[in-house]
Amino acid sequence: MLEVINGFLLAYFMILCILSALVPQLGRTIAGCYSRPSSEERMIWGEIVKLKAEQKNVSMKDEFAAYSKLQRKINKLENHLKDNSQSRRTKSLAIKGSVLIILQVVMGLLIVASVIWFRREPIVVLKGDLFPLTTVLSYPSDMPNAISTHMWVLISNVSVRSLLRPVTS
Template identity: 25%
Template sequence: MNILLIVSTSICAIANVIPFITEYIISWIFSENKNEKQLKLEVSKLEQEMSVISMVEEFSKYTKIQRKHSKLKEIYKNQYCTRLSSRLKTQLFFNYSAKFFNAIIMIILVKMYRTQPIIILPRDTLWPLNDLFSWPGTDQDSISLLIWIGITTLVLPRLFFKINSV
């Protein structure tokens, strides 16, 4: 088996897997911390306390609890938004960095092995399209690296989408 086939297919597959891997790792890193969990617990306790108190009969106590509830809820919301923003920035950075390095590797491979066939098939297997599949190379009944990258770039995302939807 041709090592160029394995390398090029692997690089195209990695390009489709990296977003899922980074999403998993980053969601683990940017998970809710103890302070946020404590704030969430306090907010829910205050909500329970407010539901027990009659707003008409104990208005001052109710408003005091309501102000504290609003303040804690605002603090939690700010921390949550900050964490979510940091998570999104980090995820975008890693995804685009990986795509950039992947593109550089692909460009280098195409530059070095542009005309070399990646798969050589039996005679007249690709008969009506043999010139198209072998382009820019000249070997008949072969698939060039450039065409193979195009095929894997089109097929693998659909394959990964079907796997993830199951």
């Protein structure tokens, strides 16, 4: 029913389509490496935890001045931590967006260049007559009942994205 003419191109375009579908996950993984909390943020968080534990040992009624002094220190550190984490999130979002755009552009250019380079190569030949679709499926190629690289990439991309949708969501 199906005869593979160019197995290398079949595998090559399948891998490209899979990588293209996984670009958002790759972008998140790469951006995640740059958005970890700094040692300063971890140190501030440890100080807040220590001050809160110390504050629990102080009676609010009996030693109000000491309690409120600890509370002011905690509030100051929390505000500083909040500012640092907000700037880190902003930087992380910018990195994630940039990495995602770069990966999508690279994958898009690679796929387009490959399709143009191998435009006349048929990937597979279907046995039987596909009368109304013969010319559409094999467009730049002259082989009857063949599936050209253009159509193979289109079919593969749609198939891979629909198969990976539950995994990538």
